[in-house]
Amino acid sequence: MKMPVLLFACSALAAVIAATAGYSLAPRGSDRNPVERGRYLVTAMGCNDCHTPWHMGPNGPAPDMTRMLSGHPATIALPAAAKGTPEWPVQVSATNTAWSGPWGTSFTANLTPDPETGLGSWTADEFIAALRTGRHQGRGRQILPPMPYPMINKLDDADLKAVFAYLLSIPAIRNKVPEPLPPQAQ
Numbered sequence: 001m002k003m004p005v006l007l008f009a010c011s012a013l014a015a016v017i018a019a020t021a022g023y024s025l026a027p028r029g030s031d032r033n034p035v036e037r038g039r040y041l042v043t044a045m046g047c048n049d050c051h052t053p054w055h056m057g058p059n060g061p062a063p064d065m066t067r068m069l070s071g072h073p074a075t076i077a078l079p080a081a082a083k084g085t086p087e088w089p090v091q092v093s094a095t096n097t098a099w100s101g102p103w104g105t106s107f108t109a110n111l112t113p114d115p116e117t118g119l120g121s122w123t124a125d126e127f128i129a130a131l132r133t134g135r136h137q138g139r140g141r142q143i144l145p146p147m148p149y150p151m152i153n154k155l156d157d158a159d160l161k162a163v164f165a166y167l168l169s170i171p172a173i174r175n176k177v178p179e180p181l182p183p184q185a186q
Contacts, residue, residue, distance in 0.1 A: 034158075038166025041159055042069075050108045050146060053095040061096075070118070070173040072097035072107035080184060081105060090145075099146050105181040106144035114172040119164070127164040128157060144180055 042048075052063040053073050067073070073095060081091045081100035090101040097108045110118040119127065122137060129138020132153045136143060143149050155163075 034162040034165040038162035069111040070175045071110035071177040104183045112173045117176045
């Protein structure tokens, strides 16, 4: 059990380092547009790395920006992941939007403003609560790995509101992401 925790901690640390480096270099003037600040933070924190489905491009794997931040594609049903090993405790889908490990299988959320399948019906308070508590809308099911909410929750409310403002400004994409799957019986 120590290996999955170590793997998650290392990947989370890498995300924090990238986000912190970008955050420290960002202008923070009071006249900064919240949507632009949010765009900056979403880019610096690498949200597209997991929440945008990847595809094979001419130069290898790349995010499919026509589905930017729309989460795991509803049209892709995955077979059960193979049982993890101490050397490979976590498995990732080819789209980089489904992750399987000791917690079960998690699918990255649709962060677009679609009111039925994304964040369109959420309030800024629910968004902030989700990232502060690690619970869906701040009160629902647990947010699962690899989402680094323990690091993102260190952002102040103004930055989290800016991220939310940016996410509401991008094109809505209807995409109902599957619910997480429990761990497989061993």
